Amino acid sequence: xxxxxxxPQNLTAQEGEFITINCSYSVGISALHWLxxxxxxxxxxxxxxxxxxxxxxxxxxxxxIQEKHSSLHITASHPRDSxxxxxxxxxxxxxxxxxxxGTKLTVxx
Amino acid sequence: GAGVSQTPSNKVTEKGKYVELRCxxxxxxxxxxxxxQSLGQGPEFLIYFQGTGAADDSGLPNxxxxxxxxxxxxxxxxxxxxxxxxxxxxxxxxxxxxxNEQFFGPGTRLTVL
Numbered sequence: 314x315x316x317x318x319x320x321p322q323n324l325t326a327q328e329g330e331f332i333t334i335n336c337s338y339s340v341g342i343s344a345l346h347w348l349x350x351x352x353x354x355x356x357x358x359x360x361x362x363x364x365x366x367x368x369x370x371x372x373x374x375x376x377x378i379q380e381k382h383s384s385l386h387i388t389a390s391h392p393r394d395s396x397x398x399x400x401x402x403x404x405x406x407x408x409x410x411x412x413x414x415g416t417k418l419t420v421x422x
Numbered sequence: 423g424a425g426v427s428q429t430p431s432n433k434v435t436e437k438g439k440y441v442e443l444r445c446x447x448x449x450x451x452x453x454x455x456x457x458x459q460s461l462g463q464g465p466e467f468l469i470y471f472q473g474t475g476a477a478d479d480s481g482l483p484n485x486x487x488x489x490x491x492x493x494x495x496x497x498x499x500x501x502x503x504x505x506x507x508x509x510x511x512x513x514x515x516x517x518x519x520x521x522n523e524q525f526f527g528p529g530t531r532l533t534v535l
Contacts, residue, residue, distance in 0.1 A: 317464075344522070346524065348526075353528075355526070355528050355529075356465075356513065356515075356526040357526070358523050358524055358525070358526075361522050361523055399464050399465075401464075401465075408453060408455075408470075408517045408524070409455065409467050409470055409478060410455070410457070410465070410467065410515075410524065411467065412457075412464035412465045412466065413464050414462075414463055414464045415463075415464050
């Protein structure tokens with residue numbers, strides 16, 4: 314069993330829909346990253362969370378440390394949001410990341 | 423530099439050959455990570471440097487893989503006797519404690535024929 318599990322693996326939405334991507338982890342962590350990866354491989358960090366909730370534009374990320382669960386929400390989705398979204402747990406001390414397999418999001422116009 | 427850079431962007435080699443992949447980190451960022459991403463998978467940790475020393479190399483798959491960072495800046499990942507299973511995108515990342523954020527390079531796509 315992977316230490317970081319994401320769901321769903323693939324997600325197709327219509328423009329404007331509200332999107333939720335879930336991440337559960339079994340390792341002890343100091344924080345959790347949500348990353349975005351576009352075709353061609355470039356990875357961009359969207360959020361780093363250690364508790365609560367963060368918002369940036371149409372993106373919202375939440376984390377529940379007790380339940381070992383985090384969610385990434387996208388409001389009013391747009392085709393340019395199409396990408397792979399990856400959840401990565403930070404193992405304390407080294408800041409080493411343990412990654413989920415990613416969720417491929419496709420937003421159709 | 424403006425960000426983490428990696429060279430080459432693509433490398434095609436034959437089975438059994440030796441390859442070197444280079445990472446130029448953001449100036450002054452002491453923590454440097456190498457990850458490997460196979461097709462359709464999330465990245466996997468290979469090795470982590472704090473300054474010049476490898477603080478954690480537990481992710482290196484076997485002794486064909488080695489990485490150095492002699493002056494605490496540029497790092498080179500070295501793969502000996504490459505195998506087809508080594509084909510992947512190799513990612514380098516810096517941790518910036520000011521932003522509590524990891525900055526990723528664009529990756530090197532290695533293809534072993």
